Amino acid sequence: VPVPGAAGLGGVLLPSNSSPFPQASPSARSFQLDYEHNCFRKDGAPFRYISGSIHYARVPRPAWRDRLLKMYMSGLSTVQVYVPWNYHETLPGVYDFTGNRDLEAFLDLTAELGLLVILRPGPYICAEWEMGGLPAWLLWKPDIILRTSNPAYLAAVDSWLHILLPKIKPRLYHQGGNIISVQVENEYGSYYACDYGYLRHLLGSFRALLGSEVLLFTTDSARAQELRCGTLQGLYATVDFGPGSNVTEAFGAQRRVEPKGPLVNSEYYTGWLDYWGEAHASTSAAWVARGLEDMLQLGASINMQVGPFLQLTSLPWPGADYKDQYKPVTTSYDYDAPLSEAGDPTEKLFAIRTVISKFQPLPAGPMPPATPKYAYGWVALRKVSACPEGCAAPAWHCSTAQHPSLSLQHADLLDVLDVLCPSGPIQSQFPLTFEAVKQAHGFVVYQTHLPWHVPDPATLGAPPHSICDRGYVMLQKEYQGTLERDGQTTLHVTGRAGDTLDILMENMGRISFGANTSDFKGLLGNISLNSRPLSNWLIYPLAIDTAVQQGWPHAALPKPSSGGRVGPAFYTGTFETPGIAWDTFVKFPGWSKGLLWINGFNLGRYWTCRGPQQTLFVPGSVLHAGHPNNIMVLELEGAPSTPLLLFLDHPLYNRTLGCSPTATQ
Numbered sequence: 001v002p003v004p005g006a007a008g009l010g011g012v013l014l015p016s017n018s019s020p021f022p023q024a025s026p027s028a029r030s031f032q033l034d035y036e037h038n039c040f041r042k043d044g045a046p047f048r049y050i051s052g053s054i055h056y057a058r059v060p061r062p063a064w065r066d067r068l069l070k071m072y073m074s075g076l077s078t079v080q081v082y083v084p085w086n087y088h089e090t091l092p093g094v095y096d097f098t099g100n101r102d103l104e105a106f107l108d109l110t111a112e113l114g115l116l117v118i119l120r121p122g123p124y125i126c127a128e129w130e131m132g133g134l135p136a137w138l139l140w141k142p143d144i145i146l147r148t149s150n151p152a153y154l155a156a157v158d159s160w161l162h163i164l165l166p167k168i169k170p171r172l173y174h175q176g177g178n179i180i181s182v183q184v185e186n187e188y189g190s191y192y193a194c195d196y197g198y199l200r201h202l203l204g205s206f207r208a209l210l211g212s213e214v215l216l217f218t219t220d221s222a223r224a225q226e227l228r229c230g231t232l233q234g235l236y237a238t239v240d241f242g243p244g245s246n247v248t249e250a251f252g253a254q255r256r257v258e259p260k261g262p263l264v265n266s267e268y269y270t271g272w273l274d275y276w277g278e279a280h281a282s283t284s285a286a287w288v289a290r291g292l293e294d295m296l297q298l299g300a301s302i303n304m305q306v307g308p309f310l311q312l313t314s315l316p317w318p319g320a321d322y323k324d325q326y327k328p329v330t331t332s333y334d335y336d337a338p339l340s341e342a343g344d345p346t347e348k349l350f351a352i353r354t355v356i357s358k359f360q361p362l363p364a365g366p367m368p369p370a371t372p373k374y375a376y377g378w379v380a381l382r383k384v385s386a387c388p389e390g391c392a393a394p395a396w397h398c399s400t401a402q403h404p405s406l407s408l409q410h411a412d413l414l415d416v417l418d419v420l421c422p423s424g425p426i427q428s429q430f431p432l433t434f435e436a437v438k439q440a441h442g443f444v445v446y447q448t449h450l451p452w453h454v455p456d457p458a459t460l461g462a463p464p465h466s467i468c469d470r471g472y473v474m475l476q477k478e479y480q481g482t483l484e485r486d487g488q489t490t491l492h493v494t495g496r497a498g499d500t501l502d503i504l505m506e507n508m509g510r511i512s513f514g515a516n517t518s519d520f521k522g523l524l525g526n527i528s529l530n531s532r533p534l535s536n537w538l539i540y541p542l543a544i545d546t547a548v549q550q551g552w553p554h555a556a557l558p559k560p561s562s563g564g565r566v567g568p569a570f571y572t573g574t575f576e577t578p579g580i581a582w583d584t585f586v587k588f589p590g591w592s593k594g595l596l597w598i599n600g601f602n603l604g605r606y607w608t609c610r611g612p613q614q615t616l617f618v619p620g621s622v623l624h625a626g627h628p629n630n631i632m633v634l635e636l637e638g639a640p641s642t643p644l645l646l647f648l649d650h651p652l653y654n655r656t657l658g659c660s661p662t663a664t665q
Contacts, residue, residue: 031173031180031215033236035260040301042173042180048262049180050296050356051078051118051303055127056106057087057317058333061099062621064106066368067343068113073367074338074349075356078116078180080266080303081107082125084133085160087317090440092137092156095163107171111178117171118266118303120183121164123157123202124517128273128329130317131510132186132517136440139518146517147188149197158205165209174213181215182206183266187240189220189230192515199232219266222253231257240267240305243283243291251298263298267305270348271335275327276508280612280654282336285348293355304338304352318604319512320519325486326469328508330613331604332653341617341651342583344370371620374582376647379575379631411553413568413634414477414502417445417540419547425538431523433468434507437541444522445540446503450475450529454495458530461490466525469508472568472636475501479567482637493529501534503527504568506636548632549600566638574628581623585615585648590640597632598622609637614652 032041040047052071059067071079083103089095097103110117124147125133135156138144144152171177184202199218206216220230222239231237237257241250251263270288272281295302320328334341338349345367353362413420426437431446460473462483471483473491476499481491483503495501503523510519526533553572586596586603593607601622608614623629631645 029174033261038260039262048301049078050076051080052076053080053305055082057084060619060621063343064109068110070339070368072113072115073363074353075362078118079110080118082127083121084125084129085123086133086135089135089160104167117179118181119179125186126513128319129512130319132512139435147191148193148195154201161205161209169210172214181217183219184216184235187220189226194229203234222250227257238264238266242269243287247294263300265295265300265302268302270304270338273335274330274612276330276607277610285351288348289351289355296359318509320509321513322511322516332613342371372582373649374584375649376577376584379645410569410571419552420542420544421540425540428537428539429535430526431537432539433524434521437539439541441507442544443542444505446523447538448501448534448536450495450497450499453497457492457494459490460493460529462527463525468521468524470506472504474567475499545602548597568636571633573631576628577623577625579625581620581625583620584618585651586618587615587646587648589646591635592637594633594635599630612654
């Protein structure tokens with residue numbers, strides 16, 4: 001059965017003499033649904049968009065223009081933009097719209113470049129983003145029920161929307177701006193609650209704050225149950241599906257809830273996500289192009305999603321999925337994207353551009369080139385002690401003209417708790433979650449003492465599902481091993497009464513999709529020794545990012561590095577580039593798992609043991625040309641005996657190198 005569509009629309013905006021539809025003579029700017037002719041109308045004329053997603057929060061601000069221009073030159077008329085609530089309201093009532101978070105500046109730039117915008121302000125967005133964009137501080141209220149009519153949740157949502165949507169209203173298309181439509185919630189049908197009262201509340205809030213003229217819509221998969229729970233009268237229902245789907249069947253599902261109006265795929269997946277420990281996702285350019293052409297031939301409007309058209313690192317913001325087990329996503333959001341993480345046009349981009357050219361004229365001029373990259377090479381590590389006279393030691397020990405140098409020092413994390421937790425620890429008889437101590441991201445140290453002698457190996461363990469997400473265990477500051485969510489939850493230890501037990505807990509990302517978005521972090525249950533609960537804990541919420549951004553360490557760290565260390569420790573130093581500051585990628589040969597900062601900028605997690613991502617993207621805008629760049633590495637399990645970093649001019653996304661020997665001791 002043919003799907004009722006808007007076939008024959010041809011280009012983005014048909015000239016009046018080629019349209020099969022009656023033409024209107026609007027007296028003002030407008031963007032509306034035409035249910036009679038199954039299309040959008042822009043200023044009264046039939047219109048369909050070809051759009052791509054861009055996440056401003058995942059792209060460094062100096063690169064916004066370059067990435068948007070490449071999207072425009074790809075033939076896109078429109079970009080789709082998520083607004084992560086937790087990126088802007090970091091604490092209740094504390095808002096940040098500065099720097100990389102300057103949403104209004106980003107939207108103004110899209111308008112300057114002639115792009116229309118589809119805005120997706122949530123409040124929930126998914127986007128493989130921490131907690132789907134919902135702030136972790138919502139979980140400070142123990143009885144809150146997310147994404148429902150729960151009063152505590154709605155109060156927080158309303159407060160946020162009253163800050164955000166007034167920034168959006170003057171940028172709506174009918175107000176003279178370039179925002180043609182606004183999504184309400186996101187894939188709500190995939191959430192267990194199916195709370196129509198919640199959707200009605202959001203619809204009322206969006207209408208009250210944005211007015212009656214703006215086009216509001218929903219997005220759900222093409223499954224009947226999800227469309228039943230995710231749609232609401234007054235919100236135009238769209239679907240999402242990838243190149244493997246039957247286009248006729250998928251749009252047929254949309255037609256069952258929207259018998260008339262334009263066909264819309266709001267998330268056409270040009271790739272899929274990467275999880276730590278699994279292979280790098282890849283989707284063929286030909287497959288993506290074929291699906292795109294099939295939809296365009298039906299006259300559909302399309303937004304291309306995932307890897308969206310590009311991305312940067314997103315720490316501390318990567319989310320996670322739960323599919324029989326907890327699956328955190330990688331730092332990089334380049335899932336075989338049409339525009340790479342570094343903003344480079346790919347074969348897939350040109351295949352998409354070729355398809356678009358069959359349906360509408362492309363902008364005049366060439367595609368902007370790839371950004372310049374530089375392989376700075378091995379960053380030579382040396383001990384804090386001076387280079388021996390004559391530099392007789394191997395080259396990596398010393399600063400040389402051929403190699404940027406990094407003067408390596410290290411400090412065990414447990415030795416600098418006073419710096420990382422300046423307010424001091426919280427005392428509690430039993431462990432408290434991150435949320436209970438108001439820690440959103442990063443790390444918390446839980447410290448207690450052995451209450452009795454343990455001459456023979458005893459089992460240190462946690463109840464099921466209470467390690468969230470990884471716990472690095474130290475006894476008397478000696479690394480014992482790692483406890484892991486849905487993995488190893490016991491270790492065997494020996495010690496004496498009074499010995500100090502520390503567990504460094506890491507948040508690997510709150511679940512961003514499905515029913516488990518109330519994803520509490522830290523120790524969710526009591527730690528026991530031979531089944532006897534341990535008590536009297538000191539809990540240290542760590543503010544590592546804050547310390548690094550404020551220039552810590554301001555002086556030498558406590559110890560020179562002797563190499564081959566195990567357990568959580570910081571490694572710092574400086575290196576100089578040869579007079580340029582180009583994009584680059586850093587590799588961690590022999591390192592295990594940790595985080596990297598350069599010049600105070602958090603570049604994300606590496607996890608060489610798990611993969612598939614083996615490099616972190618370093619945008620040139622982070623680097624200094626002509627004076628030292630400060631490096632900080634937090635290695636969590638074990639640094640190599642010769643700790644080197646390697647700067648490349650290309651990424652490595654699909655390898656697992658294995659752990660260094662020190663990490664497995």
